[in-house]
Amino acid sequence: MLKKKMLRDIRKNLSQFITIFLMVFIGVMAYAGIESYMDGMEKTANKYYQENNLQDLNVMGANFTEEDLKEIKKIENVKDAERKLTLNGTTDGDRTLLLSFIETNNISKFYVFEGEGFNPESEGVWIDKYYADENNYKIGDEITIKYDKIELKEKVKGIVNIPDHVYDVKDSSEIYPDHKEFGVAYLSINELPEYFRIFNNVMVDVDNKDKKDEVKNKIEEKVENAIAVTNIEDGASYTSYQGEIDEGKTYIGVFSGLFLFIAMLSVITTMTRVVKKQRVQIGTLKALGFKKSKILLHYIGYGFWISLVASLAGLVGGYYLIGNFFISMEMAFFEMPNGAPSMNISSYIMAVLVVLTVSFITYLTCRKILKENAAETLRSKLPNVKNNSLNITTRGIFKKLGFSSKWNIRDIVRNKMRTFMGIAGVTGCAMLIVCAFGMFDSMNYFIELQFEKLYNFNYKLVLNENISKENLNKIEEKYGANTSKTLGIEIKNGDIKEANNVFVTDANELIRFVNKDGEFTEVNSDEGIYVTYKLAETKGYKMGDEISWHIYGDNKYYTSKIIGFNKDPQNQNVTMTRKYLESLGVEYKPDSLYTNQDLKDVKEIENVELIQDKNALKDGMENMLQTMRKMIILIIVIAILLGAIIIYNLGILSYTEKQYQFATLKVLGFKDKKIRKIFTEQNNWIAIISIIIGIPLGYYLTDWLFKTAIEEHYDFGASIKMITYVIAGVGTFIVSYVVSKILARKVKNIDMVTSLKGNE
């Protein structure tokens, strides 16, 4: 019988129950989806690295011999090692190919999509899948590969992914990989002419990861040809992928947590109201002689079953909708096969917690009503209004308020919990919108600062290390003498020596500097050094402090006085003028030259290693923002959805509660319009209060996200435009306003006769 009642009750309160369902569903879905995305990133990579045997160490050198390889393989804990020659080649259409020539392929083994695996005897080339896709290469197509004077015509043997090329870009100035213009190609070393078969890299697989450092030291010790040994975890491919996971965990953890919080807020209010509405029925059941425990179980059942079904649906939806969406977005960026979300144990725990919380809240509300005696529950038609809590509203300025305001103030005081939930929910909504747009603003601000203010040049020429004085003069004559040099230094800070670098500027106005507020400031005194604000802050440097430092590779120490500060979004370092450096007796030999000449069609300049186009750098940054934009839109949509549901949900509850009073007003002769105004007034107040609270909180959230998620050498926080606040404020208000308008339409349909008969 009670089961029947439950089903009928659910049908009668369908909109509330649908809301609860949706809220739990969306909340769990957002949480589980994002968790499964992050976890999927990690698991996909681990599996791939494991199965395809990613190397642990890279040994760099000029020419590794057969003996070197044997020597490395003999070292304790080394499982296997392979030699490799890597070069930057070109191919059809002047595209860049990162070439690797190998002997065997047991380490960093190909994942083959099409064609065959590696075979040293096989003539041909293996290319990465995205490059093949972008350029429409099929198995059997012929590619021309050029390096220096060597030209190879090769058939495509396989379309593959390679574990240590998950992320590769043409040069460090490019952030977003352009798979059409840049690809990875593997060939057998036998393809090269005999005289060219040298190896500049050895990949080492270690059998015990804890012994990595030991192995590293041993290689450095024993193999003369080894110039440097690096951990795979320090390589660009590995770190960019891992960085994505680490960054995502902060950003996304906060957002999904907030979603879940807001969702739970309104579930709790709704459930509370549904049970409270049953007050008389609870009394009746009790009067009929139902056991307390039975009544409790009956009502807990409401919350339990609904949230259970919704949580399960949320888990499934999170995995398939959100998880898949993000993973496929990431996998367009990183080259890794079989990207799939992975359900995390924490999602299950969260789902269980949600179900328990909803059930527990139902239990608490119900128990409170059960504690009263049945007669009391049945008798009191009028909700009990405690005099003292409303007393102040009968005096002073409140006396002068209109009926509508008076009534709303008292309603708020009486329903503190509901009001609080409403404010919390709408605040969260406003916060999310500010934060989502604010992240975007801040990134734009950063790009603007870096590329418009600080970089006042069009091209940066990276000069050859060994450029002669005459050649430098020639370049300076042609492109202008605006140069800089970056020196690796060590700063003595007490007993500790810390690595840093010093930027020596002779770039005149082509490199500019800004103060804390982004206003231009001069770095032109030849009396000392300038440090960035963040460096000064973390190290406790004050104006006028003296710093002791030396250049790497030279043990002579210099003592310099801090004479100014500058803000740099990307590097926390020391800056000085050329003259100051020279006054210390150090020779100034520039490594970069800046120019505003148009070098669009210039491909190569003698003695210049690299021509960097500022706008290409900027485009790279903006491309990255493109990915962010998608995420931001998703966040905003969910925020508005949640905000709207919360407002609607709380609105409908407050409406049902007041329906009886509205009917009375209507009978008295109040016009619908006026009743509607009374009703919407409260929601508008809540929206305004929430916006006032939410906007600054949104700023702090954005700032916090930037400060915690971003590596130490960056210096940027939230920088949000006024218009963003306005949009967030107005947007939130409009959502609230529209929803309460929709709700207020119900006033027209109040059936006075029925409303006054039933006293629910």
Add this chain to the structure above:
Amino acid sequence: MEKIVEIKKLTKSYKVGENEFNALDNIDLSLNKGEFIVILGPSGAGKSTLLNLIGGMDTPSKGDILIDGENISKYNEKQLNDYRAENIGFIFQFYNILPTLTVLENVELVRDIVKNPIDSKEALKGVGLEKHKNKFPSQLSGGEQQRVSIARAIAKNPKLLLCDEPTGALDSKTGVEVLKLLRKQCDGNEGANTVIIVTHNSLIAEIADTVVHVKNGKIESVTSNEHPKRIDEVGW
């Protein structure tokens, strides 16, 4: 005598599942202005339905209702609203006062609706509640709460005061107090005010000028008391 209410061939039907059910079935009725009228009948007879139709809270299925010569059965929603605001005072069994407004504020409400209300404090004095004026409804007894709703209805100075089981939730002593107040409203204002009370309690009928007997959605009879009893004479 001048008629305040004239009802012609009035039917109100409800759909109950597949069937139509007539709560009021083709009734005719006219009531005099300035009288104290009781509509009497067993539970479910259709009394409340009739009262709600007269008060413009509901619209008839068929037939006409003329109030002071105006046919309100043709009114649209908005006209009905104005009609209620200007002419009608309602009193219900369950008081229907707003729990978050004080006693005085509940009465002052009507200032937002009618142009020339009776002073709220006067109205409260009339029902003997002036000393409770700053209390909230939940701090009052049932009889006192009903008196608030009477004060509120009276403050509008309505042509027609409609009361649905006004004493239904009260003990007899407080019930008598309430009836006295209603009678007073009818007797004052030089016969311009009409009071209609719906009840299933036949004792109350003895104090009425006119008694309308309703049964199964029909008017059984309309009787006039030449000499209605004084309220104190009615033995409860």
